[in-house]
Amino acid sequence: MEVFYYMVFGGLGVLVAALELSKSNKDRINTSSAFNSFKNNYLLVYSLMMAGDWLQGPYVYFLYSHYGFGKGDIGQLFIAGFGSSMLFGTIVGSLADKQGRKRACVTYCITYILSCITKHSPQYKVLMVGRVLGGIATSLLFSAFESWLVAEHNKRGFEQQWLSITFSKAIFLGNGLVAIVSGLFGNLLVDSFSLGPVSPFDAAACFLAIGMAVILSSWGENYGDPSESKDLLTQFKGAATAIASDEKIALLGAIQSLFEGSMYTFVFLWTPALSPNDEEIPHGFIFATFMLASMLGSSLASRLMAHSSPRVESYMQIVFIVSSAALLLPIITSFLVAPSKVKGGGISLSGCLQLLGFCTFEACVGIFWPSIMKMRSQYIPEEARSTIMNFFRIPLNIFVCIVLYNVDAFPITVMFGMCSIFLFVASLLQRRLLVISDKPKTENRALRERDPETEPLNI
Incomplete structure (x- = not known):
């Protein structure tokens, strides 16, 4: 196994350890023993x-x-x-x-x-x-x-x-x-x-x-809504109405589908991207490296979410832009680095650069999961939470099925370019979610300035 793999894995391990050990009391939230047990x-x-x-x-x-x-x-x-x-x-x-x-x-x-x-x-x-x-x-x-x-x-x-x-x-x-x-x-x-x-x-x-x-x-x-009078069709209609009537829920669903669709496509593409000429790559070790990068992202997310600023809606814009740039690397390297024509052998220079980009993408995945969970807990109504969350997965599954069916129909660079575009669109939708989630606070602040005795709006 080449030294390069050990260097990447070791570097990520050091970063994860440093991030976890460097957390101060400001980066931690004081909780109760009952909560810790739960x-x-x-x-x-x-x-x-x-x-x-x-x-x-x-x-x-x-x-x-x-x-x-x-x-x-x-x-x-x-x-x-x-x-x-x-x-x-x-x-x-x-x-x-x-x-x-x-x-x-x-x-x-x-x-x-x-x-x-x-x-x-x-x-x-x-x-x-x-x-x-x-x-x-x-x-x-x-x-x-x-x-x-x-x-x-x-x-x-x-x-x-x-x-x-x-x-x-x-x-x-x-x-x-x-x-x-x-x-x-x-x-x-x-x-x-x-x-x-x-x-x-x-x-x-x-x-x-x-x-x-x-x-x-x-x-x-x-339970969500244990009402005996509601059948499945009524539940579906209620979930669809909630998504259609609340822009924040609709945006959240679109963002999740775009990111997860790109993520599952990446799962199918990273192996041929790193070994286009049947290079011998350690799949298991690379998978473990990706998971270590994801740990780095989740550790960073826990530190970010322990503070009131920046808000999840704010920093996720940056995460989507970074992940979009990371999946552009296969396209960039195809232009800047001459492709190897030698069959087999070790990983190429292009593959090394792409591996670093893929680790960056996996770190973004590690930030994405706890962050999207937190936003879902804020915006999705409790009575139909599971129903709405599975509604979000419908476009995702359609997209992945289409990709699987046509995986050999397009060059790998086209597939990565499509994923990069999706992630950039997700950053734009995240920006919109930030703007509309700030509106109630802005309106409440304006009302209090006009009339200090006015009750806050419940929006």
Whole structure:
């Protein structure tokens, strides 16, 4: 393995450690012991859930190819997963608001465990069922747990600002440390112990079962709108009305879809971008490096959110612009650096530059997750939180399905350019969100100046 990879990984590790160790009391929020107990319980569950997800990720494609399926068949399996998340995930997410978020989290565990079990079969139809179940589970992972957390946090009367602590820690652990450890553990099972490509899925099922046991024994139930008179169609209409009638919610949904669509496209593109001539690159080590960069971003986000200024709506504009510039690097390097014509070998100079840019993008991903969670907790109404969050994922899943279906139709530079444009548009929408979120404060201030006894507007 080339020294360059160690240098990047080591440099990111030093930055993460320095950022965490240099935090002063001003960068930390004083909380209560009751909140700390609640937070640690949630972080334990969230980490187990993410371990169950991360253990599978690196081996899904490998397992399908191990069973003898070609690129086209594998692509259809992936499309089925995203399509399932779009169609069925929205319905299941709405049931979470009505039937209970705790039940939805348990449903996630059961559904994903069943998906893992299907991986033991080499039959295409069985694997397709597994992808459908996995798509449903993914929708629940990214809606039900956050909805339960926000509702339970508010029900227990904790300070609103304390939510940012849980969000940033969840991303730091779940999307950073747990991802790295899961990748190494999966590699240990498959390569060192020679247990085969299905072994990470069995391990994932075990972690999910442990997490489900913790949920059942320690979590209380909470609901969005438990009204018996509202069927699913009425819930969908209510969620659509909330999005259409509140510009802040609509902007938040558009921003999330643009960023996550670019992020999932990046997941498919980074390997061919770094090895256009079949260069030998350490995929597992690069993945761990990306996750370390994400940890750096989440650590930075926790420091930013501990202060009242700058606001999330403000600094996220910069994050989107930086991420847009980072994904332009493959295009820039294609013009500035002469492409290598040698097949195989180590990573090229162009690849080294792109790897640094991709690490910058992953750091932006680490900032994005806790920040978007905080904005969702502020703007999305509680009674339809899971429903609206799954509505946000509909355009995302459509976009990813289109990209997967046409992944060979466009040059890789065109795909990166499209992602860069999307991220720049997200920065413009973020600017608009900042402006309209400031309006109530400006109007209240103007009213108080005219009449000091005027009550603040509740907008």
